[in-house]
Amino acid sequence: MDRLDGYRLFVRVVETGSFSSAARDLGVTQPTVTRHVAALEQRLGVRLVNRNTRRLSLTEAGRLYYDRSKALLDLVIETENLAVDERTALRGKLRIATSVAFGRRVVVPLILSFMRAHPDIEVDLRCDDTYIDLVAQGIDVSVRLGRLPDSSLAARSLGFNPWAMVASPDYLKRRGTPATPQELERHDVLVYSSVHGDDHLHFQHAKQGRVSVRVRGPFRSNNLSSLLAAARDGMGIAALPLYVAGTSLAEGRLERMLDDYELPGQDIHAVFPSPKLLPSRVSAFVDHLKGHFARADWYVNEPERASGAARPSARKKR
Numbered sequence: 001m002d003r004l005d006g007y008r009l010f011v012r013v014v015e016t017g018s019f020s021s022a023a024r025d026l027g028v029t030q031p032t033v034t035r036h037v038a039a040l041e042q043r044l045g046v047r048l049v050n051r052n053t054r055r056l057s058l059t060e061a062g063r064l065y066y067d068r069s070k071a072l073l074d075l076v077i078e079t080e081n082l083a084v085d086e087r088t089a090l091r092g093k094l095r096i097a098t099s100v101a102f103g104r105r106v107v108v109p110l111i112l113s114f115m116r117a118h119p120d121i122e123v124d125l126r127c128d129d130t131y132i133d134l135v136a137q138g139i140d141v142s143v144r145l146g147r148l149p150d151s152s153l154a155a156r157s158l159g160f161n162p163w164a165m166v167a168s169p170d171y172l173k174r175r176g177t178p179a180t181p182q183e184l185e186r187h188d189v190l191v192y193s194s195v196h197g198d199d200h201l202h203f204q205h206a207k208q209g210r211v212s213v214r215v216r217g218p219f220r221s222n223n224l225s226s227l228l229a230a231a232r233d234g235m236g237i238a239a240l241p242l243y244v245a246g247t248s249l250a251e252g253r254l255e256r257m258l259d260d261y262e263l264p265g266q267d268i269h270a271v272f273p274s275p276k277l278l279p280s281r282v283s284a285f286v287d288h289l290k291g292h293f294a295r296a297d298w299y300v301n302e303p304e305r306a307s308g309a310a311r312p313s314a315r316k317k318r
Contacts, residue, residue: 004076007069009036013049014066017056090281091120097134097142101224102161103127106243106299107143114288121281129194134273140282143289145266155269156286159293163263166245166254170234177257178237181213188236189215194222201239203261211261239263243299250300268293 012022013033023030041048048062058066098107104127115121126132126139134142134153145161167177171188178184181203191199203211217236221227224244231238231245232253238245248254270286272278292298 004073006036006040007073009033010040010048011066011069011073013037013056014058014062019056090118090284092279092281093122093124094281094285095124095126095138095140096285097126097128097132097137097139099129099145100127101244102143102145110289110292114285117288118281118284134271140272140279141286142271144269144271147267148269148271153271154274155271156290158268158270158286158289159298161241161243161266161268162299163239163241163265164245164256165237165239165258165261165263166231166249166256167237168232168234168253169255171231171236172255172257174234177255179258181211181258181261184213184215184237187215188217190217190227190230190236190238191215191220192222192224192227192239193220202264203258204264205261241265241299246299 009022009026009028012025013019016022016025019033019037020030023033026033037049044061044065046061047059048065050057050059096107096111103125108125111123111125115123126137132139132142143158148155165184175187178187181201184201189201199216200212200214203213205211219227219230219235221230224240227238228240228244228248230236231240232248237257242249245254245256249256270289272282272286
């Protein structure tokens with residue numbers, strides 16, 4: 001029997017007034033209770049309980065020991081309740097990590113709507129395109145795009161991030177609209193160097209299967225907003241995620257092409273250090289994300305959706 005269980009046993013003896021009642025309450029035998037109290041007195045070197053055939057009474061040392069034991073048990077219960085509240089209540093600080101562009105355009109609006117619904121939540125957001133050690137950085141949940149490496153981290157699938165080939169109407173008027181990926185070789189293609197660093201684009205076609213083409217152009221960047229600006233300025237054709245290009249497509253500042261040839265998109269995951277005993281604020285936030293990304297047109301912002309602006313569909317083929 002450990003010390004904490006010993007405190008509980010002694011307190012129940014005092015509060016019930018008998019060894020047998022304490023044994024019954026705690027699910028042990030009366031001899032076990034008697035031996036424990038005797039061993040406790042021997043270890044402390046003082047008598048705690050006066051015994052007779054009719055009742056138990058505490059010595060002065062026993063009264064002091066009971067008071068301190070009771071206070072200790074109350075503190076343990078209070079501490080455990082605080083831990084339960086921390087896990088179940090929708091309050092406290094939520095530490096979130098995600099990439100820069102996806103965070104600014106997609107995750108931040110979702111965080112703000114979550115905070116409006118739960119005003120006792122505080123958020124510490126880290127946007128970084130490099131790898132973040134969730135455990136070392138104390139991150140509660142990370143929203144990640146792409147294939148997840150094998151690790152001890154837990155993950156929950158949220159949705160899919162589709163990409164599309166886009167260009168400005170002015171560029172297409174000057175240079176024509178490519179009907180096949182092979183025709184991109186005769187066009188200026190803006191390269192996203194973080195993904196397409198080898199200057200190749202890879203497509204999937206329902207009948208032709210995988211199609212790869214080498215592309216070139218006057219502008220390349222590891223920043224999606226820069227590629228969007230260049231495409232809208234008529235500098236060339238760009239492969240962009242629809243959460244980046246969606247507004248410009250709805251406004252008519254960009255046009256989509258090669259819809260029969262699907263670019264590889266990215267899976268969206270919520271990643272957290274452990275799946276066990278997640279604080280309720282983390283689970284609630286992940287559910288909030290899941291509800292958003294479950295929509296086929298999640299990348300279209302609310303004003304565009306309300307106006308009924310034309311928008312491309314997100315298709316994921318396996």
